[in-house]
Amino acid sequence: RVGIYRFLDAFARHGIAPSFAVNALLAERYPALLQDLLDFGGEILGHSWNMDTPHAGGLAEADEAALIHRSLALLRERSGQPVRGWLGPGRLQSPHTPELLKAEGIDYFCDWVNDELPYRFHTKRGDLWSLPLTNETDDRFVILDNQHSEAAWAQQVLDAAQFLLDEAQTQGGRLLAISVHPWVLGQPHRIKHLETVLAQLGRHGAVWNAQPGEILASYAAQQAA
Numbered sequence: 001r002v003g004i005y006r007f008l009d010a011f012a013r014h015g016i017a018p019s020f021a022v023n024a025l026l027a028e029r030y031p032a033l034l035q036d037l038l039d040f041g042g043e044i045l046g047h048s049w050n051m052d053t054p055h056a057g058g059l060a061e062a063d064e065a066a067l068i069h070r071s072l073a074l075l076r077e078r079s080g081q082p083v084r085g086w087l088g089p090g091r092l093q094s095p096h097t098p099e100l101l102k103a104e105g106i107d108y109f110c111d112w113v114n115d116e117l118p119y120r121f122h123t124k125r126g127d128l129w130s131l132p133l134t135n136e137t138d139d140r141f142v143i144l145d146n147q148h149s150e151a152a153w154a155q156q157v158l159d160a161a162q163f164l165l166d167e168a169q170t171q172g173g174r175l176l177a178i179s180v181h182p183w184v185l186g187q188p189h190r191i192k193h194l195e196t197v198l199a200q201l202g203r204h205g206a207v208w209n210a211q212p213g214e215i216l217a218s219y220a221a222q223q224a225a
Contacts, residue, residue, distance in 0.1 A: 003186015014198040
């Protein structure tokens with residue numbers, strides 16, 4: 001109710017093009033909030049039905065297929081976007097999830113945190129791209145789980161960015177996806193640390209600020225060339 005609007009204000013001040021992982025139930029219950037995200041120009045990712053939705057080995061394949069279909073159908077209808085990306089709640093998946101996502105028209109997912117570059121995962125219906133969303137610099141993980149300070153979170157993100165920028169000089173571009181939550185960094189005593197990160201990254205001419213669909217299109221074109 002509050003933190004998300006602090007985020008939007010910060011993104012606007014620093015020229016950030018964010019993406020938003022949205023539960024279908026949120027789109028159904030809070031259409032005004034969804035419209036604010038769309039008006040801002042954000043790319044919408046499917047985030048299942050709600051945060052209590054399981055995507056794990058114990059879920060029957062048919063039940064998971066129905067869950068994914070229902071979530072994406074509602075989110076696409078309410079957003080008017082094709083919704084090409086997916087982030088599972090808790091980054092959880094079953095062995096069937098990639099195949100089911102591809103069957104529903106998903107082009108990329110962000111659940112695997114095992115690389116710093118996009119890569120293709122082969123399914124029976126074609127390639128599904130992985131755009132890794134690191135857990136190590138996730139604000140909830142660093143501040144709430146690891147109990148580091150907000151300033152420490154900001155420094156860790158900036159340290160990661162500098163290392164990847166240096167590495168990119170000899171090995172090509174790298175992906176630094178920053179996952180933030182309105183109920184964590186959107187708090188009054190924390191928001192300035194998000195502003196610090198956005199300001200410093202925004203001043204760096206070698207940083208390309210892009211939404212995941214843009215990253216995927218660029219990387220796929222380079223791979224095909």
